[in-house]
Amino acid sequence: MAIQRTISPVDGSVYVEREQASAAAIEAALDRAVAAQRAWREVPVAERARLCSRMVDAFVARRDALAEELTWQMGRPIAAAAGEVGGFEERARTMIALAEEALAPIQLAQKPGVTRYITREPLGVSLVVAPWNYPYMTAVNALVPAMMAGNSVLLKHSAQTPLCAERLQQACDEAGLPAGVFQHLHLSHADTEALIRDPRLDHVAFTGSVAGGAMVERNAAGRFIATGLELGGKDPAYVRADVDLDAAVEGVMDGAFFNSGQSCCAIERLYVDASIHDAFVERAVAWVRQLRLGNPTDPATILGPLVRPAAADLVRGQVEEAVAAGATAWIDPGDYPLSVPGSAYLAPQLLTGVDHTMRVMTEESFGPVVGVMPVADDEAAIALMNDSAFGLTAAVFTRDLVAGEAIARRLEAGTVFTNRCDYLDPELAWTGVKCSGRGCSLSRLGYETLTRPKSFHLKHA
Structure with missing residues (x-):
């Protein structure tokens, strides 16, 4: 048997x-x-x-x-x-x-x-x-x-x-x-x-x-x-210029890194209005750097291992390919001694300088990594958010709830959010489109x- x-x-x-x-x-x-x-x-x-x-x-x-x-x-x-x-x-x-x-x-x-x-x-x-x-x-x-x-x-x-x-x-x-x-x-x-x-x-x-x-x-x-x-998904979020920046960083980063990113509705790609892109990235990098990677049986650990070494190596490969193609990795894996090739423990990562030619922005990562792209306006964000084989959830962060809802109506996803992400309300239908x-x-x-x-x-x- x-x-x-x-x-x-x-x-x-x-x-x-x-x-x-x-x-x-x-x-x-x-x-x-x-x-x-x-x-x-x-x-x-x-x-x-x-x-x-x-x-x-x-x-x-x-x-x-x-x-x-x-x-x-x-x-x-x-x-x-x-x-x-x-x-x-x-x-x-x-x-x-x-x-x-x-x-x-x-x-x-x-x-x-x-x-x-x-x-x-x-x-x-x-x-x-x-x-x-x-x-x-x-x-x-x-x-x-x-x-x-x-x-x-x-x-x-x-x-x-x-x-x-x-x-x-x-x-x-x-x-x-x-x-x-x-x-x-x-x-x-x-x-x-x-x-x-x-x-x-x-x-x-x-x-x-x-x-x-x-x-x-x-x-x-x-x-x-x-x-x-x-x-599963490759779920996007869009951060408009009118947001409370600190609240948006907290919401999006938690949506990307909770459970080490091992969620079908984790935020894996992020589009930020160009006027606040640099300020957002500065705050987001600081947020990621406070994550403690360690043994998950320790109550002080925030970030645990991925489910298996092969899963971690897949994400490592996506990050390495993106960097080789011109992306910038803001987190030094050397700051996380447990994160070595062949280990299930993986350092978190935030990438800029990414685009949709890179696997990290198109294929499901299912790990603690997010790519950030600047966008000129709502139209550019909507086009990029819908440029995916997946469509589980999508999120818009904005103080303008009318504009946020209007954008949400145009997004190709089973669930759309404003000002939150990576959440399931059991009184709402859980469904997806495309892959x-x-x-x-x-x-x-x-x-x-x-x-x-x-x-x-x-x-x-």
């Missing part, structure tokens, strides 16, 4: 070993999921809400232990790791609260002799494929609303964060959810693909790379099942992707 190993970015040690599910275990899980869903769909929404709320209670009760495990699995500083549990709770409780209204039948004006209405029917068995970077906050986007909608769930978590799947299973079991409504499986890539092709599966929610999203589409092709794909994926999670609209409409036309005898 195949063994998967989780190598901790903290110190390179093997932190977790797990056997991957056998063919027999996968078959049994599918059969349980199908049987459980037939009964679960008949459970009233209010009872589903009670059980899912108990699951959330059981989960957050382990906040400290969950945070420590998260730090060792993927490297987030312990000072910030508990925030993941808080984010999970907020999203879960929001979706539970929205369910009754979102899933209620749509009543239509009656015609003489006819009763008409539309119900939201669960899809069946949902496969949730979750990533390592926000392993609880991404998984919850699909798994709680899927269960609230009357579906059963199979969770396949990243091999980097297998304990996250097990802790969710533990919480579901303690809450008393019926057996088979929620199950987790440690799977190989090949077994995941085979699972997507299985006719007993009715829905896939995938968060990950563009290549991973293409894999889902290939294996779901011809089955006509629902898929939700959240595939950032398709589909929608969270909000009332998220329930539409986890159900199908069924129309009732009842002619009176």
Whole structure:
């Protein structure tokens, strides 16, 4: 039987070993999921809400232990790791609260002799494929609303964060959810693909790379099942000349460097009005230099390692190529002794003199680096912000809220912000355009992707 190993970015040690599910275990899980869903769909929404709320209670009760495990699995500083549990709770409780209204039948004006209405029917068995970077906050986007909608769930978590799947299973079991409504499986890539092709599966929610999203589409092709794909970004921000400069620097830099930049909606490219460009860069460089790179188990650490050395080396390569092409790197990696080639620890970096011929401005970095370009006006900023294969989020920093909203309307992104970034409001739809994926999670609209409409036309005898 195949063994998967989780190598901790903290110190390179093997932190977790797990056997991957056998063919027999996968078959049994599918059969349980199908049987459980037939009964679960008949459970009233209010009872589903009670059980899912108990699951959330059981989960957050382990906040400290969950945070420590998260730090060792993927490297987030312990000072910030508990925030993941808080984010999970907020999203879960929001979706539970929205369910009754979102899933209620749509009543239509009656015609003489006819009763008409539309119900939201669960899809069946949902496969949730979750990533390592926000392993609880991404998984919850699909798994709680899927269960609230009357579906059963199979969770396949990243091999980097297998304990996250097990802790969710533990919480579901303690809450008393019926057996088979929620199950987790440690799977190989090949077994995941085979699972997507299985006719007993009715829905896939995938968060990950563009290549991973293409894999889902290939294996779901011809089955006509629902898929939700959240595939990352190269998210831009624009800083207009009228901003509070210190507030803009704080907001944008935090959006770029939190979680070492390992967020699908992190700010990775920045456009600043030319009249304030130099002043912005001066303040931004000072902000970056106060980041402390270190062991993430130390509460004083602000910046932890990337998930693995190869991820750090990819960003190093992007930075080196940009500098060779004429960019200026403002941070000296020598000031960060842990940051050496081949290490998961990577010095933060801010680049100027960049353009869209450079990979660091066009390809997803997923690390602690941001490129800054001056722009002449709003039109130039909009053109550059939209010049991307991705479209997850985009942000405009300005005191002129009317102008900011007008700019936001023209940006090609699933979520647009003014005066903040790298944030998810669970009452808003989470969605992307272009290579950032398709589909929608969270909000009332998220329930539409986890159900199908069924129309009732009842002619009176």
